[in-house]
Amino acid sequence: MLAMNYRGPLRVRIDEKPMPEILHPEDAIVRVTRSCICGSDLHLYNGSVPDTRVGMTFGHEFTGVVEQVGPEVRKLKAGDHVLVPFNIACGKCVFCQQELYGNCHESNSQATAVGGIFGYSHTAGGYNGGQAEYVRVPYADVGPMVIPEGMDPDDAVLLTDVVPTGYQAAEMGGIQKGDTVVVFGAGPVGIMAARCAWLFGAGRVIVIDWVEYRLEFARKYAPCEAYDFRSLGDPVVFLKHTTDSLGADVVIDAVGAEAAGSAMQTLLGRKLLMQGGSATALHWAINSVKKGGIVSIVGVYGPIDTLVPIGNVVNKGLTLRANQASVKRLLPRLVEHVRKGHLDPKALITHRIPLEHVSEAYRLFSAKLDGCIKPVLLPPSARN
Amino acid sequence: MEQPRIDPSRVKGWGVDADPENDPTYPMKKRNNGEHAGYTWERPPQQPTGVEVLHSNERPNLTAAFGTSTPPVALSGMIRRLAFKYSESSYGHWLPLMLADRVNAVEGVLDDLAHGHVPNLIDELGWKAEWEHNRKSLVARVAVGALVTSVAVAYLTRKRRDD
Known part of the structure:
Protein backbone atom coordinates (compact mmCIF):
# COMPACT_ATOMS: atom_id res chain seq x y z
CA MET A 1 0.00 0.00 0.00
CA LEU A 2 1.03 3.64 -0.37
CA ALA A 3 2.06 5.40 2.83
CA MET A 4 3.85 8.53 3.89
CA ASN A 5 7.42 7.72 4.97
CA TYR A 6 9.38 10.04 7.31
CA ARG A 7 13.07 10.19 6.36
CA GLY A 8 14.42 12.85 8.73
CA PRO A 9 13.81 16.54 9.49
CA LEU A 10 11.93 18.22 6.60
CA ARG A 11 12.13 15.04 4.49
CA VAL A 12 9.10 12.89 3.77
CA ARG A 13 8.06 10.82 0.77
CA ILE A 14 5.46 8.38 -0.44
CA ASP A 15 6.49 4.73 -0.49
CA GLU A 16 5.06 1.26 -0.83
CA LYS A 17 4.79 -0.28 2.64
CA PRO A 18 3.36 -3.60 3.86
CA MET A 19 -0.35 -3.72 4.62
CA PRO A 20 -1.16 -3.34 8.33
CA GLU A 21 -2.33 -6.47 10.14
CA ILE A 22 -4.57 -7.27 13.08
CA LEU A 23 -2.09 -7.49 15.99
CA HIS A 24 -4.53 -7.36 18.91
CA PRO A 25 -8.01 -8.89 19.21
CA GLU A 26 -9.59 -5.43 19.51
CA ASP A 27 -7.91 -4.05 16.34
CA ALA A 28 -9.54 -3.01 13.09
CA ILE A 29 -7.95 -2.34 9.72
CA VAL A 30 -9.34 0.78 8.09
CA ARG A 31 -9.07 1.91 4.45
CA VAL A 32 -8.40 5.62 4.69
CA THR A 33 -10.77 8.01 2.88
CA ARG A 34 -9.46 11.35 4.22
CA SER A 35 -6.33 12.21 6.15
CA CYS A 36 -5.30 15.68 7.25
CA ILE A 37 -1.92 17.13 8.05
CA CYS A 38 -2.14 18.69 11.50
CA GLY A 39 -0.15 21.67 12.74
CA SER A 40 1.28 19.35 15.38
CA ASP A 41 2.57 17.05 12.61
CA LEU A 42 4.93 19.90 11.79
CA HIS A 43 6.70 19.37 15.13
CA LEU A 44 7.47 15.83 13.93
CA TYR A 45 8.34 17.06 10.43
CA ASN A 46 10.79 19.58 11.88
CA GLY A 47 12.44 16.86 13.98
CA SER A 48 11.60 18.41 17.33
CA VAL A 49 9.73 15.50 18.95
CA PRO A 50 12.11 12.97 20.55
CA ASP A 51 11.98 9.37 19.32
CA THR A 52 10.59 10.15 15.88
CA ARG A 53 12.02 7.27 13.90
CA VAL A 54 12.88 7.13 10.22
CA GLY A 55 10.36 5.00 8.35
CA MET A 56 7.34 5.99 10.43
CA THR A 57 4.03 7.04 8.86
CA PHE A 58 2.42 10.13 10.40
CA GLY A 59 -1.24 11.10 10.47
CA HIS A 60 -3.66 11.27 13.38
CA GLU A 61 -6.66 12.95 11.73
CA PHE A 62 -8.39 10.51 9.43
CA THR A 63 -11.60 8.84 8.37
CA GLY A 64 -11.93 5.51 6.66
CA VAL A 65 -13.92 2.41 5.85
CA VAL A 66 -13.52 -0.63 8.11
CA GLU A 67 -12.04 -3.47 6.09
CA GLN A 68 -11.37 -6.06 8.78
CA VAL A 69 -11.95 -6.42 12.51
CA GLY A 70 -10.28 -8.49 15.24
CA PRO A 71 -12.15 -11.29 17.08
CA GLU A 72 -13.01 -9.12 20.11
CA VAL A 73 -14.50 -6.20 18.15
CA ARG A 74 -18.28 -6.10 18.72
CA LYS A 75 -19.56 -2.70 17.62
CA LEU A 76 -17.84 -2.11 14.27
CA LYS A 77 -18.18 -4.21 11.16
CA ALA A 78 -16.61 -4.26 7.72
CA GLY A 79 -18.03 -1.51 5.55
CA ASP A 80 -18.64 1.00 8.34
CA HIS A 81 -17.38 4.48 7.43
CA VAL A 82 -15.81 5.82 10.59
CA LEU A 83 -14.09 8.90 11.93
CA VAL A 84 -11.21 7.96 14.20
CA PRO A 85 -10.24 10.18 17.15
CA PHE A 86 -6.55 10.96 17.31
CA ASN A 87 -6.36 9.48 20.83
CA ILE A 88 -5.89 5.72 21.14
CA ALA A 89 -7.90 4.75 24.22
CA CYS A 90 -8.62 1.36 25.80
CA GLY A 91 -11.85 2.42 27.52
CA LYS A 92 -11.03 0.30 30.58
CA CYS A 93 -8.21 1.97 32.50
CA VAL A 94 -9.01 4.35 35.33
CA PHE A 95 -8.28 7.39 33.17
CA CYS A 96 -10.57 6.31 30.32
CA GLN A 97 -13.22 5.56 32.95
CA GLN A 98 -12.91 9.21 33.99
CA GLU A 99 -13.40 10.20 30.32
CA LEU A 100 -9.78 11.28 30.03
CA TYR A 101 -9.47 9.49 26.70
CA GLY A 102 -6.38 11.48 25.81
CA ASN A 103 -4.61 10.06 28.85
CA CYS A 104 -5.17 6.32 28.42
CA HIS A 105 -2.75 4.13 30.37
CA GLU A 106 -2.99 1.08 28.08
CA SER A 107 -1.96 2.55 24.74
CA ASN A 108 1.54 3.96 25.08
CA SER A 109 4.35 1.84 26.47
CA GLN A 110 7.07 4.38 25.75
CA ALA A 111 5.83 7.23 27.91
CA THR A 112 3.45 7.60 30.83
CA ALA A 113 2.90 11.33 30.31
CA VAL A 114 0.82 10.94 27.16
CA GLY A 115 -1.61 8.38 25.83
CA GLY A 116 -1.19 6.72 22.45
CA ILE A 117 -1.65 8.88 19.36
CA PHE A 118 -1.71 7.63 15.78
CA GLY A 119 1.45 8.38 13.82
CA TYR A 120 2.98 10.61 16.43
CA SER A 121 6.45 9.23 17.20
CA HIS A 122 7.35 6.52 19.67
CA THR A 123 6.93 9.05 22.45
CA ALA A 124 3.20 8.69 21.71
CA GLY A 125 3.19 4.92 21.29
CA GLY A 126 4.96 4.06 18.05
CA TYR A 127 1.80 3.56 15.97
CA ASN A 128 1.80 4.17 12.24
CA GLY A 129 -0.71 6.85 11.27
CA GLY A 130 -3.36 7.49 8.69
CA GLN A 131 -1.42 9.29 5.96
CA ALA A 132 -1.59 6.02 4.08
CA GLU A 133 -4.05 3.85 2.19
CA TYR A 134 -4.66 1.61 5.21
CA VAL A 135 -4.10 1.90 8.94
CA ARG A 136 -4.32 -0.34 11.99
CA VAL A 137 -6.80 1.05 14.55
CA PRO A 138 -6.39 -0.43 18.06
CA TYR A 139 -9.31 -0.61 20.52
CA ALA A 140 -11.70 -0.27 17.59
CA ASP A 141 -14.83 -0.46 19.75
CA VAL A 142 -13.76 2.50 21.88
CA GLY A 143 -12.61 5.44 19.76
CA PRO A 144 -14.01 5.22 16.23
CA MET A 145 -17.49 6.58 15.54
CA VAL A 146 -19.58 5.65 12.53
CA ILE A 147 -19.98 8.88 10.57
CA PRO A 148 -23.56 10.03 11.16
CA GLU A 149 -25.83 9.74 8.17
CA GLY A 150 -25.84 12.88 6.09
CA MET A 151 -22.62 14.26 7.56
CA ASP A 152 -20.11 15.51 5.00
CA PRO A 153 -16.90 13.42 5.23
CA ASP A 154 -14.94 16.70 5.20
CA ASP A 155 -16.75 17.73 8.38
CA ALA A 156 -16.18 14.26 9.84
CA VAL A 157 -12.42 14.27 9.35
CA LEU A 158 -12.11 17.56 11.21
CA LEU A 159 -14.04 16.09 14.15
CA THR A 160 -11.09 13.76 14.79
CA ASP A 161 -8.90 16.54 16.21
CA VAL A 162 -9.27 20.16 15.08
CA VAL A 163 -12.83 20.74 16.24
CA PRO A 164 -12.60 18.91 19.60
CA THR A 165 -9.22 20.45 20.37
CA GLY A 166 -10.48 23.96 19.59
CA TYR A 167 -13.68 23.32 21.51
CA GLN A 168 -11.90 21.90 24.55
CA ALA A 169 -9.54 24.88 24.52
CA ALA A 170 -12.57 27.14 24.96
CA GLU A 171 -14.20 24.74 27.42
CA MET A 172 -11.11 24.61 29.62
CA GLY A 173 -11.10 28.40 29.62
CA GLY A 174 -14.27 28.35 31.72
CA ILE A 175 -15.62 31.20 29.62
CA GLN A 176 -18.47 33.11 31.24
CA LYS A 177 -20.95 35.33 29.39
CA GLY A 178 -19.31 38.60 28.47
CA ASP A 179 -15.72 37.40 28.97
CA THR A 180 -12.92 38.71 26.80
CA VAL A 181 -11.10 35.76 25.27
CA VAL A 182 -7.70 36.06 23.59
CA VAL A 183 -6.49 33.23 21.37
CA PHE A 184 -2.81 33.05 20.43
CA GLY A 185 -2.48 31.28 17.09
CA ALA A 186 -4.56 31.53 13.92
CA GLY A 187 -3.93 28.01 12.73
CA PRO A 188 -6.93 25.68 12.31
CA VAL A 189 -7.13 24.92 16.06
CA GLY A 190 -6.79 28.57 17.09
CA ILE A 191 -9.46 29.62 14.59
CA MET A 192 -11.76 26.88 15.87
CA ALA A 193 -11.07 27.84 19.50
CA ALA A 194 -12.04 31.43 18.66
CA ARG A 195 -15.23 30.22 16.97
CA CYS A 196 -16.11 28.00 19.96
CA ALA A 197 -15.45 30.79 22.48
CA TRP A 198 -18.67 32.41 21.23
CA LEU A 199 -20.61 29.22 21.94
CA PHE A 200 -19.66 29.57 25.60
CA GLY A 201 -20.85 33.17 25.67
CA ALA A 202 -17.71 35.21 25.15
CA GLY A 203 -18.31 38.93 24.88
CA ARG A 204 -15.21 39.64 22.86
CA VAL A 205 -12.78 37.39 20.97
CA ILE A 206 -9.32 38.52 19.88
CA VAL A 207 -6.90 36.39 17.85
CA ILE A 208 -3.16 37.12 17.71
CA ASP A 209 -0.81 35.72 15.07
CA TRP A 210 1.55 37.09 12.43
CA VAL A 211 0.40 35.37 9.22
CA GLU A 212 -1.85 37.93 7.58
CA TYR A 213 -3.90 35.59 5.39
CA ARG A 214 -4.72 33.47 8.43
CA LEU A 215 -5.70 36.53 10.44
CA GLU A 216 -8.00 37.57 7.60
CA PHE A 217 -9.52 34.08 7.55
CA ALA A 218 -10.04 34.19 11.33
CA ARG A 219 -11.71 37.62 11.15
CA LYS A 220 -14.36 36.22 8.84
CA TYR A 221 -14.70 32.66 10.11
CA ALA A 222 -14.72 33.10 13.89
CA PRO A 223 -15.63 36.07 13.56
CA CYS A 224 -13.24 38.08 15.70
CA GLU A 225 -10.79 40.90 15.99
CA ALA A 226 -7.47 39.61 14.69
CA TYR A 227 -4.08 41.28 15.04
CA ASP A 228 -0.59 40.80 13.64
CA PHE A 229 1.60 40.96 16.74
CA ARG A 230 4.37 42.56 14.71
CA SER A 231 2.17 45.62 14.32
CA LEU A 232 1.40 45.87 18.03
CA GLY A 233 4.80 46.58 19.50
CA ASP A 234 4.54 44.65 22.74
CA PRO A 235 1.41 42.48 22.35
CA VAL A 236 1.00 42.17 26.12
CA VAL A 237 0.85 45.95 26.51
CA PHE A 238 -1.64 46.17 23.63
CA LEU A 239 -3.89 43.55 25.22
CA LYS A 240 -3.73 45.30 28.59
CA HIS A 241 -4.63 48.62 26.99
CA THR A 242 -7.58 47.19 25.14
CA THR A 243 -8.97 45.53 28.28
CA ASP A 244 -9.03 48.53 30.63
CA SER A 245 -5.45 47.72 31.68
CA LEU A 246 -6.65 44.59 33.50
CA GLY A 247 -6.00 41.86 30.96
CA ALA A 248 -8.21 39.29 29.26
CA ASP A 249 -10.43 36.99 31.31
CA VAL A 250 -9.31 33.92 29.39
CA VAL A 251 -6.28 33.36 27.18
CA ILE A 252 -5.80 30.32 24.99
CA ASP A 253 -2.43 29.11 23.74
CA ALA A 254 -3.15 27.42 20.42
CA VAL A 255 0.40 27.78 19.11
CA GLY A 256 2.74 25.47 21.01
CA ALA A 257 6.31 24.69 20.16
CA GLU A 258 6.75 26.54 16.86
CA ALA A 259 5.93 30.04 18.13
CA ALA A 260 7.56 33.08 16.54
CA GLY A 261 8.01 36.46 18.20
CA SER A 262 10.97 36.06 20.53
CA ALA A 263 14.54 35.63 19.31
CA MET A 264 15.62 33.94 22.54
CA GLN A 265 12.75 31.46 22.57
CA THR A 266 13.28 30.73 18.89
CA LEU A 267 16.98 30.09 19.44
CA LEU A 268 16.56 27.87 22.49
CA GLY A 269 13.35 26.15 21.53
CA ARG A 270 13.41 25.80 17.76
CA LYS A 271 17.02 26.04 16.64
CA LEU A 272 18.99 24.46 19.48
CA LEU A 273 16.11 22.24 20.66
CA MET A 274 17.19 22.90 24.25
CA GLN A 275 13.57 23.46 25.33
CA GLY A 276 10.34 21.66 24.64
CA GLY A 277 9.72 24.31 21.99
CA SER A 278 9.54 28.06 21.69
CA ALA A 279 7.14 29.15 24.44
CA THR A 280 6.54 32.72 23.27
CA ALA A 281 2.76 32.32 23.00
CA LEU A 282 2.49 30.79 26.46
CA HIS A 283 4.72 33.50 27.87
CA TRP A 284 2.44 36.19 26.40
CA ALA A 285 -0.66 34.29 27.52
CA ILE A 286 0.44 34.22 31.16
CA ASN A 287 1.37 37.88 31.09
CA SER A 288 -1.72 39.16 29.26
CA VAL A 289 -4.41 37.33 31.23
CA LYS A 290 -6.21 39.06 34.09
CA LYS A 291 -5.30 38.33 37.72
CA GLY A 292 -7.24 35.26 38.77
CA GLY A 293 -7.78 34.46 35.10
CA ILE A 294 -7.49 31.22 33.21
CA VAL A 295 -4.87 30.17 30.69
CA SER A 296 -5.97 27.23 28.55
CA ILE A 297 -3.18 25.40 26.74
CA VAL A 298 -3.74 23.16 23.73
CA GLY A 299 -0.56 24.07 21.87
CA VAL A 300 1.76 21.08 21.73
CA TYR A 301 5.14 21.21 23.47
CA GLY A 302 7.94 18.68 23.70
CA PRO A 303 8.56 16.72 26.89
CA ILE A 304 11.60 18.59 28.17
CA ASP A 305 11.75 21.80 30.22
CA THR A 306 10.37 25.00 28.70
CA LEU A 307 10.96 28.57 29.86
CA VAL A 308 7.77 30.31 30.99
CA PRO A 309 7.21 33.03 33.62
CA ILE A 310 5.91 30.66 36.27
CA GLY A 311 6.41 33.29 38.98
CA ASN A 312 3.66 35.36 37.37
CA VAL A 313 1.33 32.37 37.48
CA VAL A 314 1.77 32.34 41.25
CA ASN A 315 1.64 36.09 41.75
CA LYS A 316 -1.45 36.56 39.57
CA GLY A 317 -3.28 33.57 41.01
CA LEU A 318 -3.83 32.03 37.61
CA THR A 319 -5.48 28.76 36.76
CA LEU A 320 -3.70 26.79 34.06
CA ARG A 321 -5.77 24.19 32.24
CA ALA A 322 -4.28 21.92 29.61
CA ASN A 323 -4.77 18.54 27.99
CA GLN A 324 -4.91 16.64 24.79
CA ALA A 325 -8.53 16.85 23.72
CA SER A 326 -10.74 14.03 24.93
CA VAL A 327 -12.26 13.51 21.50
CA LYS A 328 -14.61 10.65 22.35
CA ARG A 329 -16.12 12.60 25.26
CA LEU A 330 -16.84 15.61 23.08
CA LEU A 331 -18.05 13.98 19.87
CA PRO A 332 -21.80 13.77 20.65
CA ARG A 333 -21.96 17.49 21.46
CA LEU A 334 -19.85 18.47 18.47
CA VAL A 335 -21.87 16.38 16.02
CA GLU A 336 -24.91 18.28 17.27
CA HIS A 337 -23.17 21.60 16.73
CA VAL A 338 -22.30 20.65 13.15
CA ARG A 339 -25.85 19.47 12.48
CA LYS A 340 -27.33 22.68 13.81
CA GLY A 341 -24.92 24.80 11.81
CA HIS A 342 -23.20 26.29 14.87
CA LEU A 343 -19.92 24.98 13.54
CA ASP A 344 -18.80 24.61 9.91
CA PRO A 345 -15.57 22.60 10.11
CA LYS A 346 -15.12 21.87 6.40
CA ALA A 347 -14.80 25.57 5.64
CA LEU A 348 -11.28 25.31 7.12
CA ILE A 349 -10.16 23.00 4.32
CA THR A 350 -8.28 24.98 1.71
CA HIS A 351 -6.28 22.27 -0.06
CA ARG A 352 -7.18 18.75 -1.22
CA ILE A 353 -4.01 16.99 -2.24
CA PRO A 354 -3.38 13.46 -3.55
CA LEU A 355 -1.61 11.29 -0.98
CA GLU A 356 1.14 10.68 -3.54
CA HIS A 357 2.09 14.37 -3.27
CA VAL A 358 2.59 14.22 0.49
CA SER A 359 6.03 15.87 0.47
CA GLU A 360 4.66 18.92 -1.36
CA ALA A 361 1.70 19.03 1.00
CA TYR A 362 3.98 19.14 4.04
CA ARG A 363 6.09 21.90 2.53
CA LEU A 364 3.04 23.88 1.49
CA PHE A 365 1.53 23.70 4.98
CA SER A 366 4.79 24.16 6.84
CA ALA A 367 5.89 27.21 4.84
CA LYS A 368 2.33 28.64 4.87
CA LEU A 369 2.19 28.88 1.08
CA ASP A 370 -0.79 29.51 -1.21
CA GLY A 371 -3.08 30.64 1.60
CA CYS A 372 -3.05 27.19 3.19
CA ILE A 373 -5.19 26.79 6.30
CA LYS A 374 -5.90 23.06 6.30
CA PRO A 375 -4.66 20.46 3.79
CA VAL A 376 -6.41 17.12 3.34
CA LEU A 377 -4.68 14.16 1.74
CA LEU A 378 -6.77 11.92 -0.49
CA PRO A 379 -5.62 8.35 -1.14
CA PRO A 380 -6.17 7.01 -4.69
CA SER A 381 -9.24 4.95 -3.72
CA ALA A 382 -10.95 8.05 -2.29
CA ARG A 383 -10.52 9.94 -5.55
CA ASN A 384 -12.24 7.42 -7.80
CA MET B 1 -5.66 51.08 15.23
CA GLU B 2 -8.14 48.91 17.10
CA GLN B 3 -10.54 46.94 14.95
CA PRO B 4 -14.33 47.17 15.33
CA ARG B 5 -15.78 44.89 17.95
CA ILE B 6 -18.02 41.97 17.00
CA ASP B 7 -21.61 42.10 18.24
CA PRO B 8 -21.97 38.72 20.01
CA SER B 9 -25.72 38.60 19.52
CA ARG B 10 -25.13 38.33 15.77
CA VAL B 11 -22.90 35.25 16.06
CA LYS B 12 -24.77 32.03 15.31
CA GLY B 13 -24.94 29.81 18.40
CA TRP B 14 -23.73 32.51 20.78
CA GLY B 15 -24.04 31.39 24.39
CA VAL B 16 -25.60 27.98 23.71
CA ASP B 17 -22.97 26.28 25.87
CA ALA B 18 -22.70 29.02 28.48
CA ASP B 19 -22.79 27.62 31.99
CA PRO B 20 -22.25 29.64 35.16
CA GLU B 21 -21.29 26.41 36.92
CA ASN B 22 -18.28 26.16 34.63
CA ASP B 23 -15.96 27.76 37.12
CA PRO B 24 -13.12 27.06 37.68
CA THR B 25 -13.69 25.28 34.36
CA TYR B 26 -14.79 22.17 32.58
CA PRO B 27 -13.97 19.50 32.13
CA MET B 28 -14.27 18.88 35.85
CA LYS B 29 -12.74 15.61 36.90
CA LYS B 30 -15.24 12.83 36.58
CA ARG B 31 -14.14 11.48 39.93
CA ASN B 32 -14.76 7.82 40.62
CA ASN B 33 -11.84 7.29 43.02
CA GLY B 34 -10.81 4.40 40.81
CA GLU B 35 -7.22 5.57 40.99
CA HIS B 36 -7.15 4.76 44.70
CA ALA B 37 -7.41 1.10 43.77
CA GLY B 38 -4.10 1.40 41.91
CA TYR B 39 -3.29 -0.57 38.83
CA THR B 40 -6.16 -3.03 39.27
CA TRP B 41 -8.54 -2.43 36.40
CA GLU B 42 -9.53 -5.31 34.17
CA ARG B 43 -6.93 -4.95 31.46
CA PRO B 44 -7.64 -5.52 27.77
CA PRO B 45 -6.01 -8.64 26.28
CA GLN B 46 -2.25 -8.34 25.91
CA GLN B 47 -0.92 -7.81 22.38
CA PRO B 48 1.75 -10.44 21.59
CA THR B 49 5.25 -9.01 21.46
CA GLY B 50 6.52 -9.67 17.96
CA VAL B 51 9.10 -6.89 17.78
CA ASN B 120 15.48 12.39 -4.28
CA LEU B 121 16.03 15.32 -1.93
CA ILE B 122 14.22 17.82 -4.12
CA ASP B 123 11.13 15.64 -3.97
CA GLU B 124 11.45 14.70 -0.29
CA LEU B 125 11.88 18.33 0.72
CA GLY B 126 8.75 19.25 -1.23
CA TRP B 127 10.49 21.91 -3.25
CA LYS B 128 7.90 21.57 -6.01
CA ALA B 129 5.47 23.40 -3.72
CA GLU B 130 8.07 26.14 -3.18
CA TRP B 131 8.66 26.35 -6.93
CA GLU B 132 4.96 26.77 -7.61
CA HIS B 133 4.08 29.14 -4.79
CA ASN B 134 7.27 30.73 -3.47
CA ARG B 135 9.63 30.72 -6.45
CA LYS B 136 11.46 33.96 -5.77
CA SER B 137 12.38 32.97 -2.25
CA LEU B 138 13.39 29.46 -3.32
CA VAL B 139 15.66 30.79 -6.06
CA ALA B 140 17.21 33.30 -3.63
CA ARG B 141 17.86 30.58 -1.03
CA VAL B 142 19.35 28.20 -3.59
CA ALA B 143 21.55 31.03 -4.93
CA VAL B 144 22.78 31.91 -1.44
CA GLY B 145 23.41 28.24 -0.70
CA ALA B 146 25.35 27.81 -3.93
CA LEU B 147 27.39 30.94 -3.23
CA VAL B 148 28.27 29.88 0.31
CA THR B 149 29.18 26.40 -0.89
CA SER B 150 31.36 27.80 -3.71
CA VAL B 151 33.20 30.12 -1.34
CA ALA B 152 33.73 27.30 1.14
CA VAL B 153 35.02 24.95 -1.58
CA ALA B 154 37.30 27.64 -3.00
CA TYR B 155 38.68 28.38 0.47
CA LEU B 156 39.27 24.77 1.35
CA THR B 157 40.93 23.96 -2.00
CA ARG B 158 43.01 27.15 -2.29
CA LYS B 159 46.72 26.88 -2.95
CA ARG B 160 48.77 28.10 -0.05
CA ARG B 161 51.32 30.81 -0.85
CA ASP B 162 54.12 28.69 0.50
CA ASP B 163 53.14 25.69 -1.65
Missing part, protein backbone atom coordinates in the same frame (compact mmCIF):
# COMPACT_ATOMS: atom_id res chain seq x y z
CA GLU B 52 11.32 -5.07 20.24
CA VAL B 53 9.26 -2.47 22.11
CA LEU B 54 11.01 -0.22 24.59
CA HIS B 55 8.96 0.88 27.58
CA SER B 56 9.18 3.70 30.06
CA ASN B 57 10.77 2.72 33.35
CA GLU B 58 7.94 4.62 35.04
CA ARG B 59 5.57 1.75 34.29
CA PRO B 60 5.94 -1.96 35.13
CA ASN B 61 5.04 -3.46 31.79
CA LEU B 62 4.02 -2.96 28.21
CA THR B 63 0.59 -1.47 27.58
CA ALA B 64 -2.05 -3.96 26.43
CA ALA B 65 -1.79 -2.59 22.88
CA PHE B 66 1.23 -0.88 21.40
CA GLY B 67 2.64 0.35 18.12
CA THR B 68 5.02 -1.83 16.17
CA SER B 69 6.26 0.79 13.73
CA THR B 70 10.03 0.97 13.19
CA PRO B 71 11.62 -1.05 16.03
CA PRO B 72 15.03 0.20 17.24
CA VAL B 73 17.85 -0.64 14.86
CA ALA B 74 21.60 -0.18 14.44
CA LEU B 75 23.49 2.57 16.29
CA SER B 76 20.38 4.70 16.83
CA GLY B 77 18.69 1.67 18.38
CA MET B 78 21.57 1.22 20.81
CA ILE B 79 21.26 4.87 21.83
CA ARG B 80 17.49 4.50 22.27
CA ARG B 81 17.94 1.43 24.50
CA LEU B 82 20.33 3.43 26.63
CA ALA B 83 17.86 6.33 26.83
CA PHE B 84 15.12 4.07 28.15
CA LYS B 85 17.24 3.26 31.20
CA TYR B 86 16.37 6.78 32.39
CA SER B 87 12.97 8.11 33.35
CA GLU B 88 10.82 10.58 31.44
CA SER B 89 11.86 13.08 34.10
CA SER B 90 15.52 12.94 33.08
CA TYR B 91 17.56 14.64 30.38
CA GLY B 92 19.31 11.27 30.22
CA HIS B 93 16.16 10.03 28.53
CA TRP B 94 15.26 12.80 26.11
CA LEU B 95 18.64 14.11 24.90
CA PRO B 96 19.91 10.69 23.78
CA LEU B 97 16.60 10.15 21.99
CA MET B 98 17.11 13.40 20.07
CA LEU B 99 20.66 12.28 19.23
CA ALA B 100 19.32 8.90 18.12
CA ASP B 101 16.83 10.62 15.81
CA ARG B 102 19.65 12.51 14.07
CA VAL B 103 21.77 9.35 13.77
CA ASN B 104 18.71 7.50 12.47
CA ALA B 105 18.30 10.06 9.65
CA VAL B 106 21.84 9.27 8.46
CA GLU B 107 21.13 5.54 8.81
CA GLY B 108 18.06 6.09 6.65
CA VAL B 109 20.16 7.52 3.82
CA LEU B 110 22.68 4.67 4.11
CA ASP B 111 19.85 2.14 4.11
CA ASP B 112 18.38 3.73 0.98
CA LEU B 113 21.74 3.56 -0.77
CA ALA B 114 22.27 -0.03 0.37
CA HIS B 115 18.97 -0.89 -1.32
CA GLY B 116 20.02 0.87 -4.52
CA HIS B 117 17.79 3.89 -3.91
CA VAL B 118 19.31 7.36 -4.14
CA PRO B 119 17.06 9.70 -2.12
